[in-house]
Structures are given as structure tokens and as C-alpha cells.
Amino acid sequence: MPTTEQNAPIDVPRGLKGVIVTDTSIGDVRGLQGFYHYREYSAVELAESRGFEDVWHLMFHGALPDAAERAAFTARTAALRHLPADVADALPAIARASALSGPLAGLRTALSLTGASAGFRPLYDLTPDRRRADALAACAVVPTLLTALHRLAQGLEPVEPRHDLPYAANYLYMLTGEEPEPVRARAVERYLISTVDHGFNASTFTARVIASTGADLAACLVGAIGALSGPLHGGAPSRALDTLDAIGTPDRIDGWLREHIGAGERIMGFGHPVYRTEDPRSRMLKGIAQSFGGDLVDFAVRVEERAEALLAELKPGRELHINVEFFAGVVMELCGLPREMFTPTFAAARVVGWSANILEQAEDSKIIRPSARYVGPPPPVPVPAA
């Protein structure tokens, strides 16, 4: 077997940009075309025409379900929404301890505990079916954990999941204790579907590196949640809404934008590292927002128009268009989600994409273990006497 010293080290761009670390049949992003897909289907088309469970099935099984498969999958995943008693017992303490660090840190802890409680075994030791069973259990419980932690932080009792509601509607139900209006449940469902996966981002890569060691499903997901919580990755759909708040009124749009663009600040909700065109998720979410209508939507549309124009004028050639955060925040606000739950809601969808990636990685027995180049003072220097 070769060693690091026998093989010439391979230099690659910083941050592994453009470096192909694996093959995947889960999906991809075509940034120049403003298009992304899950398996062979347009993600936006799936969000427009299918339910969350259909897409979840597609991600896990590689194919959309037929009617019988849908019924079985929906029933199976709904039954997995309940928390084990020992996890439910620990949630108040987790919510209390996470008050300073927020809901993603709470989810990180609670999902770690749930995986341990469920006795998740190392992926390496499991059959593909058993791995998928663990992944179904982990995904199904995320909305329950998130909403319970949120309610506990508000001094409210958690709401038990309902089996008769689809994933998205049940999420809103557990958050508020009230059955959501169908139009709001469907808007959130479309947002969730559009957020299930999006190329090979840092949290997905984290999940796959951990999976490559053969660790258990919770170990992989907890790492991914950690990566998503990073400011350079997860972003915050609430930030774009904060920008709307900061602008305040329609008459202040141009002045505010000119001032902040002119000062070289990044305008939250605009620009994406991959898309040169409009982000395809934005277009869909804008349509959903406009179907609700109202002052907030009119204002957001006006800010978008002026920001597009002013960014083109003041930052020519940069192709800064609205990204997914901009109208995602508006849609979630319209659907009654509190701002601190915007990124956790993102996580409630992305957990399905992470899991699909973990299941795919687990088919490969090769550990992901790159190298670093030592650039410190040359060893060995004798250790001085203490």
C-alpha cells in the first residue's frame, strides 16, 4: 500500500473548489442555466406538482412512488413522528440549555439523543434496508423535535404529531397547535420540496465524510446540522426580511439601497455563488408570495425590482440577482412561521437530502481522508527540559 511520502501530493484549489470528490445520482445544480434537479426531475417542477412524501420517496428510493407506494410510505413515515419517551423527557432540559445558542444547536443535541435512543448502529454494519429505516426514522422526527423545542422555549407544551396530516401540514400543526389553512400548508410544502437538496454543499459533504467512516446515521446528520449552522453556509432566510424591515417604507427603497450598495455592503437576499441567472427557487417562491398578495409582498417585489436595477447600475457585470433567501423569508412570514424558525425549517427539508447522500455514500467502502501539508518549523527539535 502506498504512503503519503511515496505518492506525490496532489495540490487542488483552496476550499476544494471544483474538485470532484464523488459520483452521485441524487441530483445537481446547473448554475448557468438556472436549473437544479433531484434525480432526473426538475426540483421546481416537483415542488409545483408533487407532495413532500413523493419527493422524499424519490430521494430515498430513486423513483417517484405509485399510489400504493405513496400510501405505504406516507403511513410508515407518519408513524415514525413520535418521540421516544426518554427523548421527550430530556427535551425541556435541552430547550433550556439551548436558549442562548438557538434552535439548530437544540436540534443538533436532540437528534443526537434520538439516534442514540433508537440504537442506530454504524452504517458499516447495516444492510441498505436497515440504513434506510434509520434514515426514515431520523427524518420523520426532525419536525417533532424542532417544534417541541420551539414551544418549550416559549413556555408552551409540545404538540403531539398527527398521523393524518402530510409532513408539511403536520409541521405547521405541531408548531402552532392548530391545523393550518391548506393554502399555507401547501406553500410551506413547496418551499420544503425546493430545499431538500441543492448540489454538493458543505453540510452535504460533511454528512458524506462522516458516513465514509461507517459511523451511524445520527453521527452524520449531527455533523451536517453543525455545518448548516455556519454563517458561511446555512445563511438565514430571516436576514432578507430584516433588510425589508430596515428599509421600512417604499419611499426609502432607493435611498437605502444606494447607501448600502455604495458602501460596498452585501445586500442580504441577493447573489449566489453558483447561479448567474435568477435562482430558480426564487422565481417559484415569488410566485407563491404573489398568490398571497398584500402589502409585504408588494413591498418585497418593489425592493427586488429596485435592487436588481441598482445592483446592475452600481455593480455592473456582477449578475447579482435575488437568491432563495429573499422570497423564502416572505413566504415563511406569510405562512406564520416565526423568524427564528426559518433556518430550522430549511433543516427540516434538507435532512432528507443529507440522508439520501448518506445512504449513497454508505454504498462506497472507501473512507474520505485527504492530506494536509505541514508548513511549520521543521521537526524534530529536541523537547526542552520542563
Place this chain on the structure above:
Amino acid sequence: MPTTEQNAPIDVPRGLKGVIVTDTSIGDVRGLQGFYHYREYSAVELAESRGFEDVWHLMFHGALPDAAERAAFTARTAALRHLPADVADALPAIARASALSGPLAGLRTALSLTGASAGFRPLYDLTPDRRRADALAACAVVPTLLTALHRLAQGLEPVEPRHDLPYAANYLYMLTGEEPEPVRARAVERYLISTVDHGFNASTFTARVIASTGADLAACLVGAIGALSGPLHGGAPSRALDTLDAIGTPDRIDGWLREHIGAGERIMGFGHPVYRTEDPRSRMLKGIAQSFGGDLVDFAVRVEERAEALLAELKPGRELHINVEFFAGVVMELCGLPREMFTPTFAAARVVGWSANILEQAEDSKIIRPSARYVGPPPPVPVPAA
């Protein structure tokens, strides 16, 4: 800014083998020379001549401490060993829920909770000093969490940390409730020092990927713990001891080894992906074991001799020598550590190496985000009606 499609994708070996993903001044492994180092010093020499706190200071500050720095660092880290009340309150529930999944899953949950409770902020938002403060707090509390979870799982009360004992001795004290014999505390301390870091392994890489998103210290460490728990990474020092148990008596050594080597089985405790020579950690640990003496040590030495000879005879050219697991297991057994705590004890040392890597990564503002190649059916296929 370029996009994936504009730049030619860069193909690299599977598992990123030999791919240089970063520069580091923390340390390195020279597999052909049987040598590894922390900063500019031989790790084994550090283990032979220094205390754990000295090496921790070296990893965090880049230099060994002088007497005044040692006193201050020791006092500062000892004061950080206590658990916040809300974490201590949650530990019984975590221990109960982790009964099936073991102590690393318990540590993963408990350290996640501790970071949230301590209000760790994203690395991205912190000064280097503040990041280091979070890292000190996280490392200092790991032995407390591990021993408390272990005792709770045994139906025992956790033991409060003592400030007057060094890191290793306090770990053994919290585990057993009794002040350890100095020779045992020192043996464990040398093991811990030798295990702080070891090149760019999968858990260290995981920690750095998460750190590259700007996430908080606990997010990074929890991912690393997850990766360490993978069978392809963390290994299990207890497995080599299980091999000794399976062989049973000196007269069965040759027969057992010939049978299992002949069947193509991997002999636990032998062989390493990087070292072609004897693992330098093994040599040191064997010396420690021999300083204890006794039947187990004599038996282990005899097994090593015969396994080396028989592997050379039956697997010529493979250079299968004992690895760190073999005598690490023997030393930990002699020091009274229960087998289920062998890998957690490894984690109690490695957390310092992970943290040093996280602190180094946090100085780089570039997210680690590679690419994947989509190889599934070409999109877009129209989504069929449900």
C-alpha cells in the same frame, strides 16, 4: 466569479487520498520513518518528558509553556472542568437514552448540549482569543462528561472534578472516585499525549470542514466525534485485547494465529494505513506495559512476537506490524480503564488535536465545498402526473 460549469472539474483519487486540502503548522506523520510530530517536536518525546497540559498548551498556542504559563494554563483549564447545572441535570437522561449506542454517542449529545449551554457563538463571529476560550472550555469538560455518563450508566453518582489533579489523573479520579496511583496516572497521561493528534485523519478533516462554514466550536467537535465513532476510523483499542482473550493461553498462540491469518482475516492490533515500520506509539506503549510487567504483558509480548513472525511468513512483503491499538489496550487495561472506555479515552485526548485544527481552520475564511459529478439519468424528465 466562476461557476462549476465554466471551470473544468478536477478529478482526484477516490477518498481524496493524497489530496492536499490545506496547509497546517500543527503536526504531521512520516509513515516511512515511523515518526510523527506536534508542531516541531516528536510526539513520543513529548509523551515521555512532558505533562498533558504542556502539550495542550503547545497545540493551542504553538509553543510549550514556561513555568508561569504552565501554572496559569493548568489553573485555568482545571477551573473549566465543572459542568453547567443544566447539563448536569440532563446527563442522567442522556446516559439512559445512550445505553444502546454507547459512550461516544453519549459524548456527542452531551458535548453538543454543553456548547449550547455555554452559548458558543459561530467561530466566524469571534476573535481568535474568544475561539480559544470556547475550545479550552470544550476540551476541559470532555473527561467530566465521559466519566459522568459512564458512572450514570453503571448506576453510580458522577464524581465532581478535582482542581488539584492534572488532566489525566483527574480523569481516572472521576472515573473511579479514587485518586489513582501516580504510576497509573502517568501511564494514562503518556497514552493521552501520544493520541492528541495524528495527521489529517477523517475526524480532523470533518472538524475542519464544519469549521470552514464558521459554525461554533461544539458543532465542529460533535461532527468529529461522529466521524471517530465510525468503524473505519476510530478503531477500537479494545479489539486487540479481545484478540488476546480469544487466543486465551500461550500454548494456543501459534495455532490461533495460523488459523486466522490463513483464513485471510485481519488480526486486530496489526497493520496501519500509513506506517510501514513499527508504529512509534506502539513502541512507547509497549515500554509502559513492560514497566508494569505481569502475565498479561508477558502474554501480549509473546503474541506480538509470534504474530510478527507469522505475518512475515504468511503475508510476505505486507509489513504488518503492531499498531497503536495493541499495547494501548494492554496499558489501559493495566490502568484499570474498562474496555468500553478505551475509545472514549482516545476521544478525551484527540479533542485537543481537533480543537487545534479548528482554531487553525478558523483563520481561513474560505468554505470547504467540493463538487460531485452527477451520473444519474439525464434531466429534465417531465414529472409524471401523480
